Amino acid sequence: MGKRIVQVFYGPGKGKTSAAVGQCIRAASLGQSVIIIQFLKGKDAEEFNFLERLEPDIKLFRFEKSEESYDLLLPSQQKEEKQNILNGFNFAKKVIDTGECDVLVLDEVLGLLDIGLIEVSDIIKLIELRDDYTRLVLTGRNLPEELREYVNIISKLDLEKDDMK
Template sequence: MEKGLVKIYCGEGQGKSTSSLGRALVCASEGKEVFMIQFLKGRHTGTLDYLKRLEPEVKVFRFEKMNRYYEELSEEEQREESINILNGVNFAKKVLTIGECDVLILDEILGLVDLGILNVEDVIHLIQAKPEEMELILTGRNLPEELVNEADYISKIGIVKKADSEA
């Protein structure tokens, strides 16, 4: 059995989640079981409903309960949502510990570090819990320096040109 790599998709540009989803589709087409745990996406059901159509090959999980992005929530709502987010992190730990899938994507987990919900050491512990043969993909805008040596592959996605309408 081949060694599963640790991959990180990071940067200011859009497309990190899309890139990880593309990788998920490739792996699913190879007969691998893929889990994607999405953080900081809220419960925007349109996207989630569509992603659920990829099951059973790609299983997508969101633990957040609010219909808005984390940054848009009041302080009280953020405290409540942080509990839900940490439930998602605990689920990821369980998946890693028992090797429940071939590919695990932790979408926007680096954003949890940016927001102070997790620290870098928490992410390192997740990486170290990865079974040898499992592929682990992490995404987020900012890449803490401490994670560089933990990854086998890092892709930085940046903005080359931005339309005036998006400014």
């Protein structure tokens, strides 16, 4: 088996998910199995519904039940949604632990740190579960300094201009 590769796309710019999906398409074209788990996008992240057409080569999972993004929910709704999100994170652990795929993308998992649903140590434990998977891709706005030593490839996406508002 190959050595683990951990890759991060982070920053305030747009395109982190798209960059991660590009890695998925490349891997699937090489015959590798790919799983994407999306967090904090709400159930209705329509921009990536087309990925469902790429199954079984690329499998997409969303554990959130709400149509709205987590940060837009009322506190009572957030409490319920928190458990759904944590179920998704636990599923990611199972996928890594069982070697269920060659490439695992945890889209917006770094955002779970920002809102306090998980700790940096949770991601480190996830990374360290196995060392024989091909690639783990993490996305989010912020990359904690403590995670950098566990990551092989870091890409920061910055927004230079956005006059679309």
